[in-house]
Amino acid sequence: MTAVPPWDAFTAAEAEVRAMVADPRWQGLSVPDRAHVLAARVLVTPDGDRWLFGTHARWHLLDPADGRWHPAPPPRGTRVRRVTHAAAVLPDAVVPPGHDFHAEPGSTQSFIGPDVPARLTEQLRVLVRASGRKSELDYPLTAFDEIFATDVPSTVAAVWGTIMWCAYAPAFDGNERLITVFGEYLRRSLPGDEWVRWLPAPPLLDLVTLVAERMRAGRHRAALRLAAVMADTAQILLLDTRFRPRALALLTMVEPLLRRPGFGDPYDDDAAMRGEWLERCPARLCRALLVENDPEAHFAHTVYDLVDALSFTPEPRRAAAAFLADLSDSRGTLPGRLDHRLRMAYEELREAGLTGTSAAETTQPDGFPVRTGEAAPASEVAPPDRGSAAAVLGAAYAMGLAWGRLTGAKLPGRGLAGQSALVRRIVHERDDHHTDHI
Incomplete structure:
Protein backbone atom coordinates (compact mmCIF):
# COMPACT_ATOMS: atom_id res chain seq x y z
CA MET A 1 0.00 0.00 0.00
CA ALA A 103 5.96 28.31 -16.19
CA GLU A 104 8.11 25.24 -16.78
CA PRO A 105 9.58 24.38 -13.34
CA GLY A 106 12.91 23.09 -14.63
CA SER A 107 15.67 21.96 -12.27
CA THR A 108 18.18 23.80 -10.11
CA GLN A 109 20.84 21.10 -10.52
CA SER A 110 24.23 22.01 -11.83
CA PHE A 111 26.10 19.59 -14.09
CA ILE A 112 28.37 18.48 -11.27
CA GLY A 113 27.35 14.92 -10.57
CA PRO A 114 24.34 13.83 -12.66
CA ASP A 115 25.41 13.78 -16.29
CA VAL A 116 23.56 15.18 -19.26
CA PRO A 117 21.62 12.35 -20.97
CA ALA A 118 23.83 10.46 -23.43
CA ARG A 119 21.43 10.84 -26.35
CA LEU A 120 21.40 14.62 -25.85
CA THR A 121 25.19 14.76 -25.80
CA GLU A 122 25.45 12.63 -28.91
CA GLN A 123 23.00 14.80 -30.86
CA LEU A 124 24.92 17.93 -29.89
CA ARG A 125 28.22 16.30 -30.79
CA VAL A 126 26.92 15.68 -34.31
CA LEU A 127 25.65 19.27 -34.51
CA VAL A 128 28.97 20.70 -33.32
CA ARG A 129 30.90 18.62 -35.87
CA ALA A 130 28.68 19.82 -38.70
CA SER A 131 28.96 23.41 -37.48
CA GLY A 132 32.73 23.17 -37.30
CA ARG A 133 32.94 22.42 -41.01
CA LYS A 134 31.68 25.90 -41.91
CA SER A 135 34.14 28.59 -42.98
CA GLU A 136 35.18 31.23 -40.48
CA LEU A 137 35.20 33.68 -43.39
CA ASP A 138 31.49 33.13 -43.93
CA TYR A 139 30.79 32.90 -40.20
CA PRO A 140 33.25 35.18 -38.35
CA LEU A 141 33.30 35.24 -34.55
CA THR A 142 31.53 38.39 -33.39
CA ALA A 143 30.90 37.06 -29.88
CA PHE A 144 32.44 34.34 -27.70
CA ASP A 145 35.88 35.15 -29.10
CA GLU A 146 37.29 34.86 -25.58
CA ILE A 147 36.22 31.18 -25.63
CA PHE A 148 37.12 30.06 -29.16
CA ALA A 149 40.15 30.26 -31.40
CA THR A 150 40.07 32.83 -34.19
CA ASP A 151 39.62 30.23 -36.94
CA VAL A 152 36.47 28.77 -35.37
CA PRO A 153 33.24 29.63 -37.24
CA SER A 154 30.45 31.36 -35.37
CA THR A 155 28.20 28.34 -36.00
CA VAL A 156 30.17 26.51 -33.28
CA ALA A 157 29.87 29.56 -31.03
CA ALA A 158 26.10 29.54 -31.64
CA VAL A 159 25.85 26.00 -30.24
CA TRP A 160 28.03 26.88 -27.24
CA GLY A 161 26.20 30.13 -26.53
CA THR A 162 22.81 28.44 -26.68
CA ILE A 163 23.92 25.74 -24.24
CA MET A 164 25.34 28.25 -21.78
CA TRP A 165 22.40 30.66 -22.04
CA CYS A 166 19.85 27.89 -21.58
CA ALA A 167 21.65 26.27 -18.62
CA TYR A 168 20.19 27.14 -15.24
CA ALA A 169 23.70 27.04 -13.76
CA PRO A 170 26.58 26.40 -16.23
CA ALA A 171 28.91 24.61 -13.83
CA PHE A 172 30.21 21.33 -15.25
CA ASP A 173 32.37 18.59 -13.80
CA GLY A 174 35.51 17.64 -15.66
CA ASN A 175 34.14 14.36 -17.04
CA GLU A 176 31.01 15.89 -18.56
CA ARG A 177 31.08 14.83 -22.21
CA LEU A 178 28.88 17.73 -23.28
CA ILE A 179 31.81 20.10 -22.70
CA THR A 180 34.55 17.87 -24.06
CA VAL A 181 33.00 17.89 -27.57
CA PHE A 182 34.15 21.53 -27.84
CA GLY A 183 37.74 20.76 -26.85
CA GLU A 184 39.43 21.19 -30.25
CA TYR A 185 37.78 24.57 -30.82
CA LEU A 186 38.72 26.27 -27.55
CA ARG A 187 41.07 29.24 -27.42
CA ARG A 188 42.43 28.21 -24.02
CA SER A 189 41.55 25.94 -21.12
CA LEU A 190 38.16 26.62 -19.60
CA PRO A 191 38.02 28.45 -16.25
CA GLY A 192 37.74 26.45 -13.06
CA ASP A 193 39.84 24.11 -10.99
CA GLU A 194 41.22 20.69 -11.93
CA TRP A 195 37.73 19.22 -11.98
CA VAL A 196 34.89 21.77 -11.99
CA ARG A 197 34.39 24.28 -14.81
CA TRP A 198 32.61 27.35 -13.42
CA LEU A 199 31.55 28.83 -16.75
CA PRO A 200 30.12 32.30 -17.40
CA ALA A 201 26.48 32.67 -18.38
CA PRO A 202 26.35 34.80 -21.55
CA PRO A 203 23.68 37.46 -22.01
CA LEU A 204 21.11 36.96 -24.76
CA LEU A 205 22.76 39.89 -26.54
CA ASP A 206 25.77 37.70 -27.40
CA LEU A 207 23.54 35.29 -29.31
CA VAL A 208 21.72 38.15 -30.99
CA THR A 209 25.03 39.69 -32.08
CA LEU A 210 26.00 36.57 -34.02
CA VAL A 211 22.84 36.88 -36.14
CA ALA A 212 22.66 40.68 -36.33
CA GLU A 213 26.22 41.06 -37.63
CA ARG A 214 25.54 38.74 -40.58
CA MET A 215 22.38 40.69 -41.36
CA ARG A 216 24.28 43.97 -41.41
CA ALA A 217 26.88 42.39 -43.69
CA GLY A 218 24.12 41.52 -46.15
CA ARG A 219 24.63 37.80 -45.52
CA HIS A 220 21.02 36.95 -44.76
CA ARG A 221 21.45 33.29 -45.61
CA ALA A 222 24.27 32.99 -43.06
CA ALA A 223 22.16 34.84 -40.49
CA LEU A 224 19.36 32.38 -41.10
CA ARG A 225 21.77 29.45 -40.68
CA LEU A 226 22.96 30.79 -37.31
CA ALA A 227 19.36 31.21 -36.12
CA ALA A 228 18.66 27.65 -37.25
CA VAL A 229 21.68 26.32 -35.34
CA MET A 230 20.39 28.02 -32.18
CA ALA A 231 16.93 26.56 -32.71
CA ASP A 232 18.33 23.08 -33.38
CA THR A 233 20.46 23.29 -30.24
CA ALA A 234 17.56 24.49 -28.08
CA GLN A 235 15.35 21.71 -29.45
CA ILE A 236 17.91 19.10 -28.37
CA LEU A 237 18.31 20.74 -24.94
CA LEU A 238 14.62 20.19 -24.19
CA LEU A 239 15.60 16.63 -23.21
CA ASP A 240 17.13 17.89 -19.94
CA THR A 241 15.13 19.76 -17.29
CA ARG A 242 18.21 21.83 -16.40
CA PHE A 243 17.98 23.47 -19.83
CA ARG A 244 14.29 23.19 -20.67
CA PRO A 245 12.73 26.48 -19.40
CA ARG A 246 15.13 28.78 -21.25
CA ALA A 247 15.38 26.42 -24.22
CA LEU A 248 11.62 26.77 -24.64
CA ALA A 249 11.92 30.54 -24.36
CA LEU A 250 14.74 30.70 -26.92
CA LEU A 251 12.78 28.57 -29.38
CA THR A 252 9.85 30.97 -29.23
CA MET A 253 12.21 33.86 -29.95
CA VAL A 254 14.21 32.27 -32.79
CA GLU A 255 11.77 30.05 -34.67
CA PRO A 256 9.70 32.96 -36.12
CA LEU A 257 12.86 34.08 -37.95
CA LEU A 258 13.01 30.72 -39.70
CA ARG A 259 9.43 31.00 -40.93
CA ARG A 260 9.86 34.45 -42.47
CA PRO A 261 10.70 34.70 -46.17
CA GLY A 262 13.15 37.52 -45.48
CA PHE A 263 14.68 39.26 -42.48
CA GLY A 264 13.84 42.76 -43.65
CA ASP A 265 16.07 45.73 -42.89
CA PRO A 266 19.04 44.95 -40.62
CA TYR A 267 19.27 46.55 -37.19
CA ASP A 268 21.94 49.16 -36.56
CA ASP A 269 21.66 48.43 -32.85
CA ASP A 270 21.91 44.83 -31.61
CA ALA A 271 19.97 45.83 -28.50
CA ALA A 272 16.96 46.68 -30.67
CA MET A 273 17.02 43.21 -32.19
CA ARG A 274 17.36 41.71 -28.72
CA GLY A 275 14.27 43.65 -27.68
CA GLU A 276 12.34 42.20 -30.60
CA TRP A 277 13.39 38.68 -29.64
CA LEU A 278 12.24 39.20 -26.06
CA GLU A 279 8.89 40.60 -27.17
CA ARG A 280 8.18 37.41 -29.10
CA CYS A 281 8.44 35.25 -25.99
CA PRO A 282 4.96 34.40 -24.57
CA ALA A 283 3.99 35.58 -21.12
CA ARG A 284 3.78 32.02 -19.78
CA LEU A 285 7.59 31.80 -20.08
CA CYS A 286 8.22 35.09 -18.30
CA ARG A 287 10.11 33.61 -15.36
CA ALA A 288 12.69 32.07 -17.69
CA LEU A 289 13.44 35.58 -18.99
CA LEU A 290 13.78 37.35 -15.64
CA VAL A 291 17.54 36.95 -16.09
CA GLU A 292 17.23 39.35 -19.05
CA ASN A 293 14.27 41.55 -18.13
CA ASP A 294 14.51 41.96 -14.35
CA PRO A 295 17.91 41.11 -12.80
CA GLU A 296 16.72 42.08 -9.31
CA ALA A 297 13.73 39.71 -9.44
CA HIS A 298 15.94 37.03 -10.98
CA PHE A 299 18.34 37.29 -8.05
CA ALA A 300 15.42 36.98 -5.61
CA HIS A 301 14.25 33.82 -7.34
CA THR A 302 17.72 32.24 -7.28
CA VAL A 303 17.85 32.92 -3.53
CA TYR A 304 14.46 31.20 -3.26
CA ASP A 305 15.88 28.21 -5.16
CA LEU A 306 18.91 28.09 -2.89
CA VAL A 307 16.85 28.04 0.31
CA ASP A 308 14.58 25.42 -1.22
CA ALA A 309 17.54 23.26 -2.29
CA LEU A 310 18.79 23.36 1.31
CA SER A 311 15.49 22.08 2.76
CA PHE A 312 17.28 18.92 3.95
CA THR A 313 19.18 20.99 6.54
CA PRO A 314 17.76 21.73 10.01
CA GLU A 315 17.75 25.48 9.28
CA PRO A 316 17.65 26.15 5.52
CA ARG A 317 17.90 29.92 5.89
CA ARG A 318 21.01 29.74 8.02
CA ALA A 319 22.55 27.36 5.49
CA ALA A 320 21.59 29.68 2.62
CA ALA A 321 23.07 32.65 4.45
CA ALA A 322 26.37 30.75 4.57
CA PHE A 323 26.44 30.63 0.76
CA LEU A 324 25.32 34.25 0.50
CA ALA A 325 28.24 35.12 2.76
CA ASP A 326 30.57 34.27 -0.14
CA LEU A 327 29.35 37.18 -2.24
CA SER A 328 31.27 40.40 -2.62
CA ASP A 329 29.07 43.19 -1.23
CA SER A 330 31.28 46.25 -0.93
CA ARG A 331 28.27 48.60 -1.05
CA GLY A 332 26.34 46.73 1.63
CA THR A 333 23.20 46.33 -0.48
CA LEU A 334 22.75 42.57 -0.08
CA PRO A 335 20.94 42.47 3.31
CA GLY A 336 18.24 44.84 2.07
CA ARG A 337 17.41 42.43 -0.76
CA LEU A 338 16.72 39.50 1.59
CA ASP A 339 13.62 38.55 3.56
CA HIS A 340 13.87 39.44 7.24
CA ARG A 341 14.56 35.86 8.42
CA LEU A 342 17.34 35.34 5.90
CA ARG A 343 18.64 38.83 6.59
CA MET A 344 18.96 38.03 10.30
CA ALA A 345 20.96 34.89 9.55
CA TYR A 346 23.22 36.80 7.16
CA GLU A 347 23.77 39.63 9.66
CA GLU A 348 24.88 37.11 12.28
CA LEU A 349 27.58 35.92 9.91
CA ARG A 350 28.58 39.47 9.06
CA GLU A 351 28.95 40.37 12.73
CA ALA A 352 31.16 37.30 13.15
CA GLY A 353 33.36 38.44 10.27
CA LEU A 354 32.29 35.54 8.05
CA THR A 355 30.95 37.43 5.03
CA GLY A 356 32.85 38.16 1.86
CA THR A 357 34.53 34.79 2.36
CA SER A 358 35.46 34.23 -1.28
CA ALA A 359 37.22 37.59 -1.40
CA ALA A 360 39.25 36.61 1.67
CA GLU A 361 40.42 33.23 0.44
CA THR A 362 43.92 32.23 -0.59
CA THR A 363 45.06 29.43 -2.87
CA GLN A 364 47.23 26.53 -1.80
CA PRO A 365 49.71 24.89 -4.20
CA ASP A 366 47.30 22.00 -4.87
CA GLY A 367 44.81 24.44 -6.29
CA PHE A 368 42.16 24.27 -3.57
CA PRO A 369 40.96 27.61 -2.16
CA VAL A 370 41.06 27.92 1.62
CA ARG A 371 40.04 30.54 4.10
CA THR A 372 42.46 32.47 6.25
CA GLY A 373 41.18 32.30 9.80
CA GLU A 374 37.81 30.65 10.36
CA ALA A 375 36.36 28.27 7.78
CA ALA A 376 33.59 29.42 5.51
CA PRO A 377 30.29 28.38 7.20
CA ALA A 378 28.92 26.80 4.00
CA SER A 379 31.58 24.09 4.33
CA GLU A 380 29.39 22.50 7.01
CA VAL A 381 26.55 21.74 4.57
CA ALA A 382 26.34 17.97 3.97
CA PRO A 383 23.76 16.97 1.33
CA PRO A 384 22.35 13.44 1.78
CA ASP A 385 23.02 12.37 -1.82
CA ARG A 386 24.66 13.55 -5.06
CA GLY A 387 21.36 14.81 -6.51
CA SER A 388 20.88 17.09 -3.51
CA ALA A 389 24.49 18.23 -3.76
CA ALA A 390 24.03 19.07 -7.45
CA ALA A 391 20.88 21.03 -6.63
CA VAL A 392 22.68 23.06 -3.96
CA LEU A 393 25.68 23.68 -6.21
CA GLY A 394 23.43 24.72 -9.08
CA ALA A 395 21.30 27.05 -6.98
CA ALA A 396 24.34 28.57 -5.27
CA TYR A 397 26.15 29.14 -8.56
CA ALA A 398 23.03 30.57 -10.24
CA MET A 399 22.66 32.89 -7.25
CA GLY A 400 26.27 34.03 -7.64
CA LEU A 401 25.82 34.65 -11.36
CA ALA A 402 22.60 36.56 -10.70
CA TRP A 403 24.38 38.71 -8.12
CA GLY A 404 27.11 39.45 -10.65
CA ARG A 405 24.53 40.37 -13.29
CA LEU A 406 22.78 42.67 -10.79
CA THR A 407 25.79 44.39 -9.22
CA GLY A 408 28.74 43.82 -11.54
CA ALA A 409 30.56 41.79 -8.88
CA LYS A 410 33.04 39.31 -10.33
CA LEU A 411 33.00 35.63 -9.40
CA PRO A 412 36.28 33.87 -8.59
CA GLY A 413 37.48 31.71 -11.47
CA ARG A 414 37.65 28.70 -9.17
CA GLY A 415 34.14 29.18 -7.81
CA LEU A 416 32.83 30.68 -4.61
CA ALA A 417 34.28 29.35 -1.36
CA GLY A 418 31.22 27.48 -0.09
CA GLN A 419 30.65 25.80 -3.44
CA SER A 420 34.28 24.71 -3.64
CA ALA A 421 34.04 23.23 -0.15
CA LEU A 422 30.94 21.26 -1.15
CA VAL A 423 32.66 20.01 -4.30
CA ARG A 424 35.49 18.61 -2.18
CA ARG A 425 32.90 16.57 -0.29
CA ILE A 426 31.64 14.85 -3.44
CA VAL A 427 34.75 14.78 -5.65
CA HIS A 428 35.24 11.08 -4.97
CA GLU A 429 31.78 10.42 -6.50
CA ARG A 430 32.51 12.25 -9.74
CA ASP A 431 32.45 9.31 -12.18
CA ASP A 432 28.90 9.01 -13.47
CA HIS A 433 27.28 6.21 -15.36
CA HIS A 434 26.15 7.77 -18.63
CA THR A 435 22.46 6.97 -18.48
CA ASP A 436 19.41 8.94 -19.55
CA HIS A 437 18.09 9.58 -16.08
CA ILE A 438 16.94 13.21 -16.35
Missing part, protein backbone atom coordinates in the same frame (compact mmCIF):
# COMPACT_ATOMS: atom_id res chain seq x y z
CA THR A 2 1.37 3.39 -0.99
CA ALA A 3 2.16 5.62 1.97
CA VAL A 4 0.08 8.78 2.17
CA PRO A 5 2.21 11.88 2.78
CA PRO A 6 1.30 13.80 5.94
CA TRP A 7 -1.07 16.72 5.54
CA ASP A 8 0.67 20.09 5.34
CA ALA A 9 -1.09 23.46 5.57
CA PHE A 10 1.23 25.11 3.07
CA THR A 11 0.76 22.33 0.52
CA ALA A 12 -3.02 22.50 0.95
CA ALA A 13 -3.10 26.29 0.60
CA GLU A 14 -0.90 26.10 -2.48
CA ALA A 15 -3.23 23.57 -4.12
CA GLU A 16 -6.22 25.80 -3.36
CA VAL A 17 -4.63 28.89 -4.94
CA ARG A 18 -3.48 26.89 -7.96
CA ALA A 19 -7.03 25.68 -8.51
CA MET A 20 -8.39 29.23 -8.32
CA VAL A 21 -5.83 30.63 -10.73
CA ALA A 22 -6.48 27.77 -13.17
CA ASP A 23 -10.22 28.52 -13.14
CA PRO A 24 -11.18 30.45 -16.32
CA ARG A 25 -13.06 32.95 -14.14
CA TRP A 26 -9.76 34.15 -12.64
CA GLN A 27 -8.92 36.02 -15.83
CA GLY A 28 -12.21 37.90 -15.60
CA LEU A 29 -11.48 39.26 -12.12
CA SER A 30 -9.95 42.67 -11.61
CA VAL A 31 -6.62 42.87 -9.81
CA PRO A 32 -8.29 44.23 -6.61
CA ASP A 33 -10.74 41.33 -6.66
CA ARG A 34 -7.92 38.83 -7.10
CA ALA A 35 -6.06 40.49 -4.22
CA HIS A 36 -9.18 40.19 -2.06
CA VAL A 37 -9.44 36.46 -2.76
CA LEU A 38 -5.75 35.90 -1.98
CA ALA A 39 -5.80 38.07 1.13
CA ALA A 40 -8.27 35.67 2.73
CA ARG A 41 -5.74 32.86 2.38
CA VAL A 42 -2.69 34.27 4.12
CA LEU A 43 -1.07 31.85 6.57
CA VAL A 44 0.56 32.85 9.84
CA THR A 45 3.16 30.74 11.65
CA PRO A 46 3.55 30.76 15.45
CA ASP A 47 6.46 33.23 15.19
CA GLY A 48 4.14 35.78 13.52
CA ASP A 49 5.41 35.44 9.96
CA ARG A 50 2.81 35.92 7.23
CA TRP A 51 2.93 33.79 4.09
CA LEU A 52 1.16 34.17 0.77
CA PHE A 53 1.19 31.91 -2.28
CA GLY A 54 1.32 34.39 -5.15
CA THR A 55 3.02 35.36 -8.40
CA HIS A 56 5.18 32.89 -10.30
CA ALA A 57 3.50 30.12 -8.26
CA ARG A 58 5.82 30.83 -5.35
CA TRP A 59 5.42 31.59 -1.69
CA HIS A 60 6.09 35.09 -0.42
CA LEU A 61 7.04 36.19 3.10
CA LEU A 62 5.94 39.56 4.49
CA ASP A 63 8.68 41.73 5.93
CA PRO A 64 7.06 43.37 8.99
CA ALA A 65 9.55 46.25 8.91
CA ASP A 66 8.61 47.71 5.53
CA GLY A 67 5.65 45.68 4.25
CA ARG A 68 7.49 44.12 1.32
CA TRP A 69 6.68 40.57 0.22
CA HIS A 70 9.80 38.54 -0.62
CA PRO A 71 9.77 35.28 -2.59
CA ALA A 72 10.67 32.69 0.05
CA PRO A 73 10.09 28.93 0.54
CA PRO A 74 7.82 28.26 3.53
CA PRO A 75 8.66 26.15 6.60
CA ARG A 76 6.58 23.16 5.53
CA GLY A 77 5.29 20.99 8.33
CA THR A 78 5.00 23.98 10.66
CA ARG A 79 1.72 24.59 12.49
CA VAL A 80 -0.07 27.58 10.96
CA ARG A 81 -3.40 29.38 11.06
CA ARG A 82 -5.23 31.18 8.29
CA VAL A 83 -5.91 34.90 8.65
CA THR A 84 -7.52 37.56 6.51
CA HIS A 85 -4.95 40.09 5.41
CA ALA A 86 -5.98 43.58 4.30
CA ALA A 87 -6.44 43.19 0.54
CA ALA A 88 -5.55 46.83 -0.08
CA VAL A 89 -2.13 46.16 1.40
CA LEU A 90 -1.30 43.43 -1.10
CA PRO A 91 0.83 44.94 -3.88
CA ASP A 92 -0.08 44.08 -7.46
CA ALA A 93 3.33 42.44 -7.85
CA VAL A 94 2.32 39.46 -5.65
CA VAL A 95 -1.10 38.92 -7.27
CA PRO A 96 -0.76 36.26 -10.02
CA PRO A 97 -2.12 37.27 -13.43
CA GLY A 98 -2.48 33.59 -14.31
CA HIS A 99 -0.01 32.99 -17.13
CA ASP A 100 2.85 33.01 -14.62
CA PHE A 101 1.50 29.76 -13.11
CA HIS A 102 2.17 27.91 -16.39
